[in-house]
Amino acid sequence: xxxxxxxxxxxxxxxxxxxxxxxxxxxxxxxxxxxxxxxxxxxxxxxxxxxxxxxxxxxxxxxxxxxxxxxxxxxxxxxxxxxxxxxxxxxxxxxxxxxxxxxxxxxxxxxxxxxxxxxxxxxxxxxxxxxxxxxxxxxxxxxxxxxxxxxxxxxxxxxxxxxxxxxxxxxxxxxxxxxxxxxxxxxxxxxxxxxxxxx
Amino acid sequence: xxxxxxxxxxxxxxxxxxxxxxxxxxxxxxxxxxxxxxxxxxxxxxxxxxxxxxxxxxxxxxxxxxxxxxxxxxxxxxxxxxxxxxxxxxxxxxxxxxxxxxxxxxxxxxxxxxxxxxxxxxxxxxxxxxxxxxxxxxxxxxxxxxxxxxxxxxxxxxxxxxxxxxxxxxxxxxxxxxxxxxxxxxxxxxxxxxxxxxxxxxxxxxxxxxxxxxxxxxxxxxxxxxxxxxxxxxxxxxxxxxxxxxxxxxxxxxxxxxxxxxxxxxxxxxxxxxxxxxxxxxxxxxxxxxxxxx
Numbered sequence: 217x218x219x220x221x222x223x224x225x226x227x228x229x230x231x232x233x234x235x236x237x238x239x240x241x242x243x244x245x246x247x248x249x250x251x252x253x254x255x256x257x258x259x260x261x262x263x264x265x266x267x268x269x270x271x272x273x274x275x276x277x278x279x280x281x282x283x284x285x286x287x288x289x290x291x292x293x294x295x296x297x298x299x300x301x302x303x304x305x306x307x308x309x310x311x312x313x314x315x316x317x318x319x320x321x322x323x324x325x326x327x328x329x330x331x332x333x334x335x336x337x338x339x340x341x342x343x344x345x346x347x348x349x350x351x352x353x354x355x356x357x358x359x360x361x362x363x364x365x366x367x368x369x370x371x372x373x374x375x376x377x378x379x380x381x382x383x384x385x386x387x388x389x390x391x392x393x394x395x396x397x398x399x400x401x402x403x404x405x406x407x408x409x410x411x412x413x414x415x
Numbered sequence: 416x417x418x419x420x421x422x423x424x425x426x427x428x429x430x431x432x433x434x435x436x437x438x439x440x441x442x443x444x445x446x447x448x449x450x451x452x453x454x455x456x457x458x459x460x461x462x463x464x465x466x467x468x469x470x471x472x473x474x475x476x477x478x479x480x481x482x483x484x485x486x487x488x489x490x491x492x493x494x495x496x497x498x499x500x501x502x503x504x505x506x507x508x509x510x511x512x513x514x515x516x517x518x519x520x521x522x523x524x525x526x527x528x529x530x531x532x533x534x535x536x537x538x539x540x541x542x543x544x545x546x547x548x549x550x551x552x553x554x555x556x557x558x559x560x561x562x563x564x565x566x567x568x569x570x571x572x573x574x575x576x577x578x579x580x581x582x583x584x585x586x587x588x589x590x591x592x593x594x595x596x597x598x599x600x601x602x603x604x605x606x607x608x609x610x611x612x613x614x615x616x617x618x619x620x621x622x623x624x625x626x627x628x629x630x631x632x633x634x635x636x637x638x639x640x641x642x643x644x645x646x647x648x649x650x651x652x653x654x655x656x657x658x659x660x661x662x663x664x665x666x667x668x669x670x671x672x673x674x675x676x677x678x679x680x681x682x683x684x685x686x687x688x689x690x691x692x693x694x695x696x697x698x699x700x701x702x703x704x705x706x707x708x709x
Contacts (some may be wrong), residue, residue, distance in 0.1 A: 229434065230428065230429045230434060231429070231481070231482065233434065233437070233438070234429075234437075234479075234480070234481045235481060237437075237441045237478075237479070238479065238481060240445060241441075241444060241445065241448065241479065241622075242622075244445055244448045244449060244637075245448050245622045245635075245637045245638060246537075246637070246638060273438070273441070274438060274441060274442055274445070275438075276435055276438050276439075278435075278438075278439060279442070313442075333566075334566035334567070335562045335563065335565075335566045336456075336562075337450050337453060338443070338446035338447075338450060338453065338455045338456075340446075342445065342446075361451050361598045361637045361639065361640040361641075362448075362637035362638055362639055362640065363639055364618075364639045389450075389600065390450050390453060390600065390601075394445075394446075394449045407448065407449035408449055408450070409449065409450075409451065409598065409637075
């Protein structure tokens with residue numbers, strides 16, 4: 217009988233968690249800006265190293281975690297996240313503090329995730345999405361807190377209808393979800409305050 | 416565990432707090448940034464200093480600081496007071512980070528009740544120590560009710576308070592911890608900074624984080640965010656004005672502290688921001704009490 221092999225977490229958990237957190241903090245504070253996200257992790261596919269690094273940086277036994285279908289279907293991914301974070305993995309996205317999305321095309325509607333309440337808008341889901349590529353100066357125009365006038369970002373691939381969903385998400389401020397996008401070695405974010413238009 | 420940037424004090428994790436605590440604080444910071452001005456509850460820990468000495472700010476700083484950061488700590492504008500010196504030493508000891516008194520050299524500035532005179536940049540984060548984060552607390556003591564008022568964006572009470580100032584004193588008499596509206600939504604306490612500093616918060620390039628240890632709240636103002644001091648059309652917001660320039664560096668348009676010189680009514684007004692004053696004197700500016708160039 218062979219024990220399942222779980223690959224290692226960060227080589228230096230303290231310093232790596234700080235570095236990745238700092239990138240996430242900058243990304244959320246300055247929506248649309250793209251930050252280095254080294255994510256030197258050997259995570260089991262389809263969990264990307266960047267999704268794994270975000271989970272290892274922010275998720276622990278105090279929070280709930282939702283996984284999209286491809287991630288939830290992989291025992292290796294579930295074992296890896298259970299072992300490294302201790303988080304309770306939930307089936308209902310509305311209950312999740314964090315959601316990991318490996319397949320952005322099949323992501324549930326933003327409204328299906330936890331929206332927080334008017335009294336506690338912080339109790340909403342932070343959705344972490346793996347995408348193919350992030351590019352400065354892309355086709356999305358951004359405005360809102362954290363942005364001087366206007367900012368641009370390109371996110372590939374951008375699902376049809378997500379722009380409208382983000383507008384609906386922002387309209388219920390202060391309730392709403394926050395979106396973190398990761399690509400190979402990079403991270404960017406669109407918090408609920410950011411207004412997005414396609415140009 | 417592998418080497419952690421060689422903290423100078425052994426037996427502690429990097430920057431004192433354990434990793435689980437840091438994750439909890441980091442999650443609160445990220446939600447705070449996503450909801451500008453909203454007070455995120457967090458599980459404030461006991462720190463090796465009493466409440467009221469900046470435990471909230473210290474926890475926020477400990478959660479964000481990395482080995483490459485350069486930390487500056489000010490207390491009422493000064494780098495040299497007990498609180499500032501102690502906190503600076505605390506992080507030098509537990510995180511092994513570089514510390515500075517120069518505003519322009521710092522990446523993280525933890526502050527008790529001032530914003531530096533020098534304009535902060537995109538590379539900097541300012542961490543405020545907050546005693547009472549709830550702007551409505553002295554008007555409505557019940558947390559359940561203030562939470563509801565924030566949920567409904569019902570800030571009439573605060574306007575009544577400012578109006579009563581005008582009715583009694585002829586002008587808005589609130590001079591510090593002057594309430595602000597952040598990004599057109601939440602009313603927030605800027606911590607007991609003089610209202611002189613409020614305009615610096617508006618569209619600041621630096622990320623602003625607020626930590627209240629005893630009250631267990633973290634909140635944030637992202638860079639380039641509207642911060643409006645509450646006022647009335649016929650009583651617009653005004654900052655303090657000073658009759659004289661700084662007695663040491665002759666600076667105008669800065670916030671001055673009054674220093675009593677003797678028991679016969681002698682007094683001087685000097686920059687509250689000690690780094691700003693030293694920098695100006697080094698540049699050759701001389702005030703009326705600074706004597707000749709050294």
